[in-house]
Amino acid sequence: MNRFAALIDRLGYEPGRNAKIRLLVDYFATTPDPDRGYALAAMAGTLDFGQAKPALLRSLISERTDPTLFALSYDYVGDLSETIALMWPASNTQSAQRELGLGEVVALLSNTKKADIPALLANLLDGLDETGRWAMLKLITGGLRIGISSRLAKTALAQGADIEVDAIEQVWHGLTPPYEALFLWLEGKAPAPLSGNPAPFRPVMLSHAIEDSDFVSLNSADFVAEWKWDGIRVQATAGTDATGKTVTKLYSRAGEDISDAFPDIIDALMGFDGAIDGELLVVRDGKVESFNALQQRLNRKKVTPKLMAEYPAAICVYDLLYADGEDWRDKPFTERRERLEQLVAQLKSPRIELSPVFDIPSWEVLAALRASPEGKVTPQEAEAIEGCMIKRRDSPYLAGRPKGLWFKWKRDPFIVDAVLMYARRGHGKRSSFYSDFTFGVWRDGENGPELVPVGKAYFGFTDQELAEIDRFVRKHTVNRFGPVREIVHEPDLGLVFEVAFEGIGPSTRHRSGLAMRFPRISRLRWDKPPREADRIETLTALSAGGRKKS
Amino acid sequence: MRPADLLIPTPAGLYCPPADVFIDPVRPVARALITHGHSDHARAGHGAVLATRETLDMMAIRYGEGFTGERQTAKLGLPVDINGVRFSFHPAGHVLGSAQIAVEANGLRIVASGDYKRALDPTCAPFEVLRCDVFITEATFGLPVFTHPEAGLEVAKLLRSIALFPERAHLVGAYSLGKAQRVIAEIRQAGCDETIYLHGAMEKLTAYYAEQGSKLGVLRPMAGSDRQAMQGAIILCPPSAIQDVWSRKFADPVTCFASGWMRIRARARQRGVELPLIVSDHADWPELQQTIRETEASEIWVTHGQEDALVHWCQSIGLAARPLNMVGYSDDGDAEPEAPKGTP
Ligand SMILES: [Zn+2]
Numbered sequence: 001m002n003r004f005a006a007l008i009d010r011l012g013y014e015p016g017r018n019a020k021i022r023l024l025v026d027y028f029a030t031t032p033d034p035d036r037g038y039a040l041a042a043m044a045g046t047l048d049f050g051q052a053k054p055a056l057l058r059s060l061i062s063e064r065t066d067p068t069l070f071a072l073s074y075d076y077v078g079d080l081s082e083t084i085a086l087m088w089p090a091s092n093t094q095s096a097q098r099e100l101g102l103g104e105v106v107a108l109l110s111n112t113k114k115a116d117i118p119a120l121l122a123n124l125l126d127g128l129d130e131t132g133r134w135a136m137l138k139l140i141t142g143g144l145r146i147g148i149s150s151r152l153a154k155t156a157l158a159q160g161a162d163i164e165v166d167a168i169e170q171v172w173h174g175l176t177p178p179y180e181a182l183f184l185w186l187e188g189k190a191p192a193p194l195s196g197n198p199a200p201f202r203p204v205m206l207s208h209a210i211e212d213s214d215f216v217s218l219n220s221a222d223f224v225a226e227w228k229w230d231g232i233r234v235q236a237t238a239g240t241d242a243t244g245k246t247v248t249k250l251y252s253r254a255g256e257d258i259s260d261a262f263p264d265i266i267d268a269l270m271g272f273d274g275a276i277d278g279e280l281l282v283v284r285d286g287k288v289e290s291f292n293a294l295q296q297r298l299n300r301k302k303v304t305p306k307l308m309a310e311y312p313a314a315i316c317v318y319d320l321l322y323a324d325g326e327d328w329r330d331k332p333f334t335e336r337r338e339r340l341e342q343l344v345a346q347l348k349s350p351r352i353e354l355s356p357v358f359d360i361p362s363w364e365v366l367a368a369l370r371a372s373p374e375g376k377v378t379p380q381e382a383e384a385i386e387g388c389m390i391k392r393r394d395s396p397y398l399a400g401r402p403k404g405l406w407f408k409w410k411r412d413p414f415i416v417d418a419v420l421m422y423a424r425r426g427h428g429k430r431s432s433f434y435s436d437f438t439f440g441v442w443r444d445g446e447n448g449p450e451l452v453p454v455g456k457a458y459f460g461f462t463d464q465e466l467a468e469i470d471r472f473v474r475k476h477t478v479n480r481f482g483p484v485r486e487i488v489h490e491p492d493l494g495l496v497f498e499v500a501f502e503g504i505g506p507s508t509r510h511r512s513g514l515a516m517r518f519p520r521i522s523r524l525r526w527d528k529p530p531r532e533a534d535r536i537e538t539l540t541a542l543s544a545g546g547r548k549k550s
Numbered sequence: 551m552r553p554a555d556l557l558i559p560t561p562a563g564l565y566c567p568p569a570d571v572f573i574d575p576v577r578p579v580a581r582a583l584i585t586h587g588h589s590d591h592a593r594a595g596h597g598a599v600l601a602t603r604e605t606l607d608m609m610a611i612r613y614g615e616g617f618t619g620e621r622q623t624a625k626l627g628l629p630v631d632i633n634g635v636r637f638s639f640h641p642a643g644h645v646l647g648s649a650q651i652a653v654e655a656n657g658l659r660i661v662a663s664g665d666y667k668r669a670l671d672p673t674c675a676p677f678e679v680l681r682c683d684v685f686i687t688e689a690t691f692g693l694p695v696f697t698h699p700e701a702g703l704e705v706a707k708l709l710r711s712i713a714l715f716p717e718r719a720h721l722v723g724a725y726s727l728g729k730a731q732r733v734i735a736e737i738r739q740a741g742c743d744e745t746i747y748l749h750g751a752m753e754k755l756t757a758y759y760a761e762q763g764s765k766l767g768v769l770r771p772m773a774g775s776d777r778q779a780m781q782g783a784i785i786l787c788p789p790s791a792i793q794d795v796w797s798r799k800f801a802d803p804v805t806c807f808a809s810g811w812m813r814i815r816a817r818a819r820q821r822g823v824e825l826p827l828i829v830s831d832h833a834d835w836p837e838l839q840q841t842i843r844e845t846e847a848s849e850i851w852v853t854h855g856q857e858d859a860l861v862h863w864c865q866s867i868g869l870a871a872r873p874l875n876m877v878g879y880s881d882d883g884d885a886e887p888e889a890p891k892g893t894p
Contacts (some may be wrong), residue, residue, distance in 0.1 A: 012815065013824045016802070019715065026714060065694065066866065072859045073695045077814055086695035086813065130697070432816055463820070 001128060003031055004039050004102045005135035011148055020148065024156030028183075034103035037178025040157070042139055044150035046177055047106070052121065052140040057084055060122055064089055075483060078425050078432065081137035084125075088133055091126035100127065103178060105136065150255065151203060151399075161186035166203075166399070173197030198239035199247045201255040202275055202321050202329075203399035207406035210390060214407065220360040222394075224333075227355065227373065228387045228408055229316055230291045230503065231281040232298070234258070236265065236315060237322070238272045248272070250280075261300050264308050265315060268351030274323035274343065276315075277397075278355065281384065283314035286350070290383040291517060292505035317344055318355040318389075321397055329397040336397065360390070370409060386502070387411045413500040414542060415522065416441065419451055419530040420495040423473040424484045426458065433466055434473040434485065437521070439497050440512075443536040451489050451530075454512045454539060457499060460520030468524065469495070491531035498523035504543045514539055551656040553684045553849065556635070559874040564662060564686070566653060569632040571600075573651055573662050576879070583624075583637060585664025586648035587612070587727055590879045600624050602639055604647025604762065608727065611754050624649065626675075642666040643677030644831050645728030646759060652680055660684040661845065667830065668837040669698065672735040673728070673764045677841075685847035686874070689855035690832040691810050698810055698834040704827040705736045711804060711825055712782050719780035719800045720825070723789035723807040726752035728831050730786045731759040733808050734766045736829070737784065747772045747780070749787035749796070756786075777801075793822060810834070839863065854879040 007027045014020050028036050041047040061070060061084045070087065077083040100108075105124060112120045121140075125133050151165070154172070158165040163186075171193050175182055184190035233253035241247050248269050250259045259266055262280070282293040289311075296311045297303070320328050320340040328336050337357065344354050360366050366388060369375070373382045387410035395405035418439035426435030436458050440451035461469065472487075472495055479486035488494055500522035507515030514536075557566050563575035563582075571581040578595035585591055585601075587608035592601070594613040598620040599606065609617050624630065624639040626649065631637075639649035642664055650663040661682040668677050691698075712720055724730040730752045737746065745768045748756055753771055760766050772785060777799045791797055792805045807823040810830025818826040833841060838860060842850055850864045850871040857873035864871030 010825070013818060013826065015822075015824065019824075022714070066863070068862050069694050069859055072856070072862075073693050076693055076856070077695055078816060082815060083695060086697070090697075130699075426816075432814065432820070 001100050001102050001105050001136065002132045003027070004035065004042075005128075005132040007039070008042075008135055008138075008148075009131050017152070020152060021156045021159055024148075024153060025160045028157060028160055032101075033180050033183060034178035035101045037180060037183065038102045038106050040153055040179055041177035042102075043148045043153040047139070052117065052137075054080055054141065056118060056121075057081070057137065057141065060084070060118060060125075061087060075425065076432070081141060082134055085130050085134035085137055088125050088130075100124070109140065157182075157186060161188075167192075169203060170200065173200045197247075197249075198241040199237040199249040199275075200239075201235060201237065201249070201251040201257075203255070204233065204235060204253050204277060205319075205397050205399060205406060206401040207389060207408045208401065208403065210407040210409045215363045220363050220366070223360055223390050223392055225358045225360050225366055225369075226318055226389045226391070227377075227385050228389045228410065229279040229281055229288065229355075230384045230386045231279040231294055231316070233277075234280045234315060235275060235277055235321070236269055236272075237275040238269055240273070246273070261297065261303055262313050263303065265313055265351055268314075268347070268349040272343070272347060273325075275321040276317050276340065276343075277319035277321060278315040278317035281314055281316055282311045283350075283353070284312060287378055288316075288381045288384040290505065291503055312351070314351045314353060316353050316355045319397060332394040332396065333391055334393050366390075366409075370411060383503070385411070413502055413522075414504065416499050416501075416538060416542075417525060417528065417533045418454060418497050418499050419489045419533045420469075420472075420487050420497060421451060421453055421489050422484050422486055423469075433470045435466055435470070437469070437497070439499060440489070441534045441536050441539060442531075443512075449491070452512045452536060454510070454514055454536070455499065455501070455516040455519045457497070457519045457521050460500065460522055461524070465521075465524055489530060492529050494530040496525035496528040496530055496533050497521045498525055504539060506543060512536060512539070514543055551658050553658065553660060556655055556658055557653055557660050557662070557684075557686075559876055563876070564874075566635060568655060569635040569637070571632060571637075573653075574664065574879075581632075582618075583651055584609075585642065585651060585662065586645055588645070588665065591664060594618065598622065600630065600637070602626065602647040602649050605649070608647065608755065608758065611758060629654075640678045640680055641675035643668060643671060643674060646674045646731070646762060646764075648674060650678075650680060652682065658683055660686065661847075662686045663688065663841075665690070665832055666841070667833045668841065669701065669830075669834075671701075671732050671831070672739060673731045673759060679841070679844045682845050682847050684849045684851060685842060685845040686851045686853060687838060687842065687860070688832065689838065689852050689857045689860040691830065691834050692838060692852070692856035692860035694835050694859070696810065696813055696834045697836060698813070698830045699828055701732070701736045701829045702740060704808070704829050705733070705740050708737070708784070708806060708825065708827060709740060709742060711806075712784070715804055716782040719777075719783050719785055719803040721785050721787055721792055721797055721800065721803045721805050722827070723792040723805070723821075723823075724752075724786055724809075724829075726788055727755050729808055729829065731756055731764055731766065732831065733827075733829060734769070734786065735764055738765055738767045742784075743767055744784065745770050747775060747783055747785040749785070749791055751788045751791070752786060789821070842869070 011020055011023055057080060065087055073087055074083045108120060154168045155165045158168055174194055174197055181193040185192050235251045238246055238248040248266050249257055250262050250265055252258050282289040293311055297313055320336045322328060323339060341354060344352055370388045373385045390407040390409060392405045418441050420437055421440045422438040423434040424436040426433055438453050438456050440453040442449050443452050473485060476488040477485040478488050499519050501516040501519040503517040504514055506513060557564055562572055562577040562579055564573040571583055572579045573583045574585055574591040575582050580597040582596040583600045584605055587605045592609050594617040596618050599618040600622045601624055603623045606621050626639055629636040629638040634655060636654040638652045642648040642650045644665040644667055650661055653660045659682040661680045663686060665688050666677050724733050734746055747770050750773050778801055780800060789807055804824050806825040806827055807821060808827040808829040810832055811817045812826030812828045850869050852860050852873045853876050861871045861873055
């Protein structure tokens with residue numbers, strides 16, 4: 001367990017991809033089965049513990065520490081697992097116990113009755129050092145976010161065995177922890193395991209944000225443009241299993257299987273065999289709806305016919321990865337596109353539409369189009385357009401974010417000036433700063449103008465700016481509610497944020513009746529008195545479909 | 551005599567009215583007693599300074615010979631009488647020359663401990679427990695989440711990293727008075743004899759430590775050395791240098807930071823540290839508790855740091871305790887503030 005703990009502790013701090021891979025290669029090469037397999041599962045997100053809720057951890061620690069000291073410590077550290085790992089009283093038996101491997105810990109946790117879990121956890125915590133306790137608590141609460149994607153872990157495996165990472169992806173979906181068959185194969189001791197999944201996910205290709213200098217160095221004739229829709233990136237894959245049955249799957253861009261939430265899409269793919277890449281959208285009566293509509297369909301385990309009728313999903317398809325029993329990813333974009341057009345035509349489904357492609361006579365023409373898509377599409381559809389995608393005609397489909405092939409050119413975000421109202425200590429990287437901010441805009445109240453909260457932002461600022469805001473927060477606190485501080489927000493005293501966001505829609509969960517999408521602090525307006533901040537009417541108008549340019 | 555008649559917190563620092571002296575004053579005063587050389591405790595511009603020889607030497611190195619009007623060397627354990635008040639200096643285990651100051655009059659004894667730690671440090675004399683009526687303690691790491699591991703284990707982490715990344719320079723951020731020299735001494739104790747490189751800001755004080763007998767091995771200034779040819783080398787620098795342009799001239803360095811704050815992951819991430827080394831020159835929570843108990847003091851005054859938790863704990867075991875709410879001392883512990891204005 002301590003080896004795994006040391007690994008993820010170090011990985012959590014390591015920013016460099018190559019260095020991360022090196023740490024992983026070293027770990028996989030020197031750690032025995034099944035520990036390394038469970039470590040791989042922990043990183044790939046295939047290890048599932050549903051047993052330890054934060055409440056259980058809180059009760060374990062409250063039996064062992066003074067509540068005031070715990071509260072002060074938690075407030076300081078900002079992370080529950082870490083606070084408990086640090087405060088857990090040292091045990092006299094720690095050195096006497098034999099160190100348990102990760103595999104043994106996993107086995108103990110899965111084979112123990114729910115009622116006995118607290119005692120087991122306490123026992124395990126007694127036997128570990130601080131890093132070990134932290135890693136175990138993160139593992140069992142599902143909070144293990146260490147910046148390692150399943151893809152990176154597989155890349156390390158591939159590098160260690162000197163093979164292509166795609167070869168691992170091909171067999172991955174048929175495997176389960178602790179992946180002993182996989183390691184045997186990688187070490188040359190057994191043949192490749194069979195892929196149990198006839199419709200596997202293939203890693204997606206991502207784009208770079210285009211920069212001003214790119215317009216100078218790139219020739220627009222080498223590229224085509226598409227709309228960048230404000231939906232979610234998906235991959236639809238179909239294949240035939242050993243019994244001859246067709247299996248169709250819908251994956252998120254990270255490879256998460258979301259088929260169950262979209263039976264309408266799965267139905268529409270009837271008869272299809274291959275893998276396509278596209279944007280999942282809500283399309284009603286032939287019109288693309290904004291992201292707010294799509295949100296009604298996301299993160300649902302079950303979907304009712306009523307919901308599907310109200311928010312009909314569709315895929316706007318833009319690429320082809322696999323078809324006719326063949327991998328198409330090495331072929332140029334234009335060739336893939338041609339075959340894609342034929343395949344989509346055969347499907348004859350309003351749920352599967354082609355993403356329109358435009359030639360780019362010059363970057364100026366594209367700039368005009370991007371600024372007002374209203375010329376090409378309906379105003380409502382324009383709402384669902386985030387900008388343009390620019391793709392090289394001859395680009396192969398490469399996993400990851402290759403340079404120089406695909407670019408995104410976003411529309412300018414919405415901008416509003418809002419006043420800081422409440423601050424809360426952040427989590428993770430920023431837990432010793434006040435870094436979660438609630439901001440508001442003016443409205444007419446019973447006793448004249450008042451601020452109403454309209455959103456929260458956690459990022460957008462530099463570390464330097466964060467330190468400045470943090471100082472302001474500490475100096476201008478007027479009230480405390482547990483971990484939340486109310487910050488002075490009067491017409492002439494307070495801090496104004498320029499908030500950028502991607503969209504806004506009605507919401508019943510917020511006092512203002514509005515919810516922003518992806519809000520972030522784009523500038524600190526120390527120069528602006530709160531009285532000059534925006535009013536709620538501005539936001540209501542944006543929500544109704546108008547647009548304010550930055 | 552009540553404790554408040556002997557020592558009171560004032561905006562300039564702890565003041566002893568009968569002797570008319572201040573301990574670690576943050577403003578220029580006529581007569582100052584100084585516990586140790588860190589710049590938030592030892593400032594320039596006083597009329598007279600009474601401190602250990604090492605503290606006086608280091609103040610002169612930092613501020614120049616004219617840092618005070620008069621200087622008087624305090625010998626450890628030897629009382630000095632000022633207007634009927636007896637002052638004596640005793641090792642605090644914090645940095646070279648660091649001392650606690652015991653203040654006694656009419657049978658009342660108050661100990662101002664300055665900054666201190668209990669863990670062994672090869673570069674300075676160990677902390678000496680002083681029985682007293684009132685114990686004045688810091689609380690830099692005054693929360694139960696702070697338990698410093700043995701420094702040797704942290705240095706082992708550093709040496710393992712060099713073995714895994716032998717082509718990368720390892721930049722170790724460490725405060726230039728005390729921490730840097732302790733880290734070097736610990737590296738030597740771990741059996742590593744490689745040349746260690748020093749950022750210009752720590753050359754003088756490190757040379758002083760070596761002169762005073764710390765075993766620091768072969769050291770070379772970074773200035774004039776080729777930054778591209780530092781594969782697998784250890785380079786000590788002030789923490790601020792880890793993030794500034796100075797560090798960018800190294801090819802893909804591993805950035806390390808030796809500090810008690812590295813216990814908290816968020817703190818380490820905030821500073822962009824890749825290899826946090828939990829090495830502190832302040833007492834951790836168990837050491838604070840141990841020390842408070844061993845002094846047998848019935849009253850505890852808490853100066854700077856996380857005073858809420860420590861005051862709460864003292865009260866929970868039946869001790870009278872209060873925060874002094876002193877300003878001017880870094881509650882960041884080893885984050886030494888910039889040298890005060892007006893000093894060279
Ligand atoms: Zn100090």
